[in-house]
Amino acid sequence: MVSNNIYLLVSAFMRQFFTLIILLSFYQLSFGQTDMPKELTPQALQKIKIEVDKASIKYKETISNDDITKEQIEFSVDTFKMEQIEAKSMEIDYSTAGMINDMSEKADAI
Numbered sequence: 567m568v569s570n571n572i573y574l575l576v577s578a579f580m581r582q583f584f585t586l587i588i589l590l591s592f593y594q595l596s597f598g599q600t601d602m603p604k605e606l607t608p609q610a611l612q613k614i615k616i617e618v619d620k621a622s623i624k625y626k627e628t629i630s631n632d633d634i635t636k637e638q639i640e641f642s643v644d645t646f647k648m649e650q651i652e653a654k655s656m657e658i659d660y661s662t663a664g665m666i667n668d669m670s671e672k673a674d675a676i
Contacts, residue, residue, distance in 0.1 A: 603658070603659045603660050603661040603664055604658050604659055605659060605664075606655055606658050606659045606664060606667065606668075610658060611655065614651055614654045614655060615651060617654070618647050618650040618651050618654070619647070621646075621650060622643050622646055622647050622650075625642075625643060625646050626639065626643050629642055629643075651668075652668045652669070655667075655668045656668055
């Protein structure tokens, strides 16, 4: 009879203990995803484009020293701009919808 009471007491304690552990885990997981993708605002996109334009001037100076034609330089700089705008945009909004919008912005980047 005593062992049955001890069993019931221990099982009730274990149930409460595991419930507490599960609830604490959910609490920790709820704060684990606070850095969600943010919407790319027109102001943020404009700031990115300004940064990329500055970087593209330096990039153009770097590749101008090579023995390539003017068309190749222009193509390389345009490609650099598109890739940089896409990369910086995805740092802010890396959701699927954000990536689709980034792809459409690539065409407008030049």
